[in-house]
Amino acid sequence: MMRSLNDMIALDDFSIAADRVLPRLVRDYINGGVEDEHALERNLSAFAEALLIPRYLVHASKPCTQVQLWNQTYAWPFGIAPMGLQGFARPGMELMLARAAHDAKIPFVLSGAGTSTVEQVAEIAGPCTWFQLYVARDRNVSADLVRRASDAGIQVLVLTVDAPVHSKRERDWRNGFGPAPRLGLHIILDMLLHVRWLVRQLHHGLPTFANWAPYAPSQNRAVVNRFFTQQIPFTQTWDDVRWLRDLWPGKLVIKGILHPDDAIHAFECQADGIIVSNHGGRVLDAAPSALHQLSLIRQEVGPEPVLMLDGGIRRGSDVLKACQAGANFVWMGRPALHAAAAFGLPGAYRVIAILEEEIRLCMAQCGWQNMLGTP
Ligand SMILES: Cc1cc2nc3c(=O)[nH]c(=O)nc-3n(C[C@H](O)[C@H](O)[C@H](O)COP(=O)(O)O)c2cc1C
DSSP: OOOSGGGOOSHHHHHHHHHHHSOHHHHHHHHOOSTTOHHHHHHHHHHHHOOOOOOOSSOOSSOOOOEEETTEEESSSEEEOOOSOGGGTSTTHHHHHHHHHHHHTOOEEEOTTOSSOHHHHHHHHGGGEEEEEOOOSSHHHHHHHHHHHHHTTOOEEEEEOSOSSOOOOHHHHHTTOSSSOOOOHHHHHHHHHOHHHHHHHHHHOOOOOGGGGGGSSSSOHHHHHHHHHHHOSOOOOHHHHHHHHHHOOSEEEEEEEOSHHHHHHHHHTTOSEEEEOOGGGTSOTTOOOHHHHHHHHHHHHOSSSEEEEESOOOSHHHHHHHHHTTOSEEEEOHHHHHHHHHHHHHHHHHHHHHHHHHHHHHHHHHTOSSTTOOO
16 A cells, blocks of 8 residues: 555656545546547557667766756756646645756746746746746737746746647546536535545635736636636647747747657747647547657757657656657656645655656666767
8 A cells, every 4th residue: 555755666656646635526637638548548658669778888877867958957858847727636736846846957847727827936946947838819918928937037938739629538528627617416525525635725725827817807716717718729820939939039849749840840930949749648639659759750850959758758768768769858747746746845856856766777777878878
């Protein structure tokens, strides 16, 4: 029976621990994928099937794990991916993950659908804060969000482009948490039975899309949440990318690219990097795995452009496999949420520490001296 933080040995352990503390509605929101969840599974099986061929008899006992992205050096080749509505799992979760990321010298991406503000997170994580934007129907709102990110000192903006419509996440729909929310009695009862979660939520008040509050007709949570769902999802085009490029003075990263031609187009539009991703299997069930597409895209764009990946990172060896396929950097998604949901800030520190340790061990085992795989 795994209960305490000390029992957490692998990233997947946090998933079991989070299942214990979260009501079904929240668990399914985090863990679920679109439709039959094939894309979600594909991310995991792509990593399981990829192999690393070790080089022995080399001096790699103290490998260098640092990665330089543009003008920033990070201690590890991974960060924490943008994930919305974190306060629904645990109030203040974004602030916990941001703190842990900052202390580990890795980036934390605040979701545009986050429950903490860009100003709050930037104050905690400083230059480790990245901000993810969903372009709103009303461009003035997007422009002001961009201004706020810049004023808060953020240097990297991530534009997510792979969610033009509501995706059919059937776990959510069955729980009454779909496009027209209507919670059934069994879901409400299940929430009431998760007492610690419930007390925290009642104490802090239900979470809201914090960054959007200034633009909503009133500060009432329900009004802010409705305003958000009226603005997003919204079908963007390359014009929006160019518009944002002109507006945003810092580094611009496009997230959710899978097609090599789109990768080329993103760099033609002066993006500074892309995140190859199928959104953790949450948007298109027929989508290929991020790992598979990353190698194709690297072949297409050549060695220079900054390519990142997310989707299915569960082991240190997955990080090396992604780097071997051509990634400069990767992002951890669900395990970070599971860890902070189950254990709060100590869980956030621990999930990062486990991944670090596995990367270190795997590099030493494979004879890698650095993240380029140099023996
Ligand atoms: C609960 C949840 C919420 C998410 N919300 C966002 C979001 O607001 N913006 C975004 O760009 N991606 C979002 N994602 C996708 C993640 O950024 C990332 O692509 C994905 O989780 C990586 O897969 P992994 O969970 O297998 O590591 C979300 C993912 C999850 C699990």
